[in-house]
Amino acid sequence: MRTLPIYLLAVLVAGSATLLGQDAAPSKKAAKPLGPQYDASVPKPTFSEVKYGDHPRHVIDFWKAESDTATPLVFVIHGGGWQGGSKERVHRFADVNALLKAGISVAACNYRYVKQAVQSGIEPPVKAPLHDAARALQFVRSKSEEWNLDKQRIGAAGGSAGACSSLWIAFHDDLADPDSDDPVSRESTRLWCAAVTGAQTTLDPKQMKEWTPNSRYGGHAFGFGSFAKFLEGRETILPWIAEYSPFALVDKDDPGVYLIYSRPPAIGENQQDPTHTANFGVKLQEHCKANGVACELVYPGAPHVEHETPTDYLIETLQQKQR
Template sequence: MPRSRLLAAAFSLAAASLHAQTPTQADVAYGKHPKQVLDFYQAKSEGPAPLLFFTHGGGWMTGDKANPDFLAKCLEKGISVVSINYRFIPDAQAEKIDPPVKACLDDAARALQFVRSKAAEWKIDKTRIAGCGGSAGGFTSLWLAFSPDMADAKSADLVARESTRLSCVMAFVPQTTLDPQQMQAWIPNNEYGNHAFGLPSMQDFVAKRDTLLPWIEKFSPYALASPDDPPVLLFYDNPPNLGQPFKDPPHSANYGAGIAEKLKAVGIEHELNYNNDYGNMKYPDLFGFILAKLKPTK
């Protein structure tokens, strides 16, 4: 969903990123589809630099890799940045990929593997990569963080041998599940998610839930979360009220409140920040979390 839905205060620390920046390398292809491209911004660094891997939002239906969040802050602190484009759900449907959201997620994984394959050339530290994104981009970042490593050590494709694991995730208003039953229990007026499976309505989604459950569990951060997963910080611009309707259901803080118990139960280090409530947060601000977890040498 558009970032305009987020409060301006949420991005006060990332505002410098919105100034025009020229990528070190632009529209680098990581696949054959026109949307399988990324921009790379190289930070000045004596040795391999940590990296922010940014996935834009837009409900997997729209959006662009331009102006990744925290860009200026990252470059200032010696953190390189990659921002990706990826196939949207209509692109996946045109290619008869089922369920369509699989293409969006698979593209993010492939892009991350491609970036790691460029580590020597781009002076990237493979062991220090943070995921970042808003809304559907935040969901995708959490999916990468919580999924088992997709590296295939025996693949003839050298890119496919690379890891898909992340050091941490900073996500803005992310959805945290694609289970329609769970979503409507958390947010009763939620009508978001059916499009990910190419379904015309939420009613169809609920009706087909049991059939789709293997895919739902493969895609949902909630279902995937396990003890070996990296730290996450989830930001929402509204207070949680679990089980109650919200005026903007896809961005309800109930997604954060809903997954919080699971994160605690499995032992994943996590922070939930509502409305820039830094008083109850371990880090001085949102970017401070990324900085601490990547531990840049600069």
């Protein structure tokens, strides 16, 4: 296997979105930084800042592939721990140019952070980013005729928290409400596939601790200030874990998924980066196989690798006429 793409290392580094640029001409006023900007490798979206809801972060960018027939779609959910990041990180999770060349359109969404969920009294806080992403997906499906999209062949992509969100949508029962007066709510949330980077595959602190003893991530998703309190309070939130942890939702009717990590796994051992350890991938792959769900796992030295990158997987899988 060739060396993993360099963006896999970048995607696992949490932090604020990069601010680029300054006024071209000298000014007595302080230069005003621009907002989040796309990497130079990413083409200009066909449509930018399309609103799918009422919150300022309820926006989508869309790249339309040229085609005489309806195109598949890759739906990208950015990472950042559900606490930061933006859709402009799309290049870290999918190669937009390669997808467009393959006749696959792309959409990337923003969503509310957990801090905004807390301010709004949403419980658990993780409900806001997860349901926002699902709503954004429904909105894109509602635009299928206008944007020339195949409603069936939609694959999700993302990194870290965005990867967890993608897996949650992939494994969750359809959130469509066929009786709703809202046409967007009537759209399906089911996926054709998902290809994700550095995913947290469970939000159960007991599983995290068993798989990776130095786990420290996830408490904020349920309103806990530390992992210790998260673990201590686990029994009180079991219904939330059952609803929002991807691992808990896997069943035989779910689409296939692809997981990629930057370091090899070591189950039961402390990890250099426990938040993005391949231990998550090993355990989800075991669980998927036990439930008859296809799951390709990639890391340095991994056996049986068929696709080097998430984009490779997405192109091949979304171009299939049948899943």
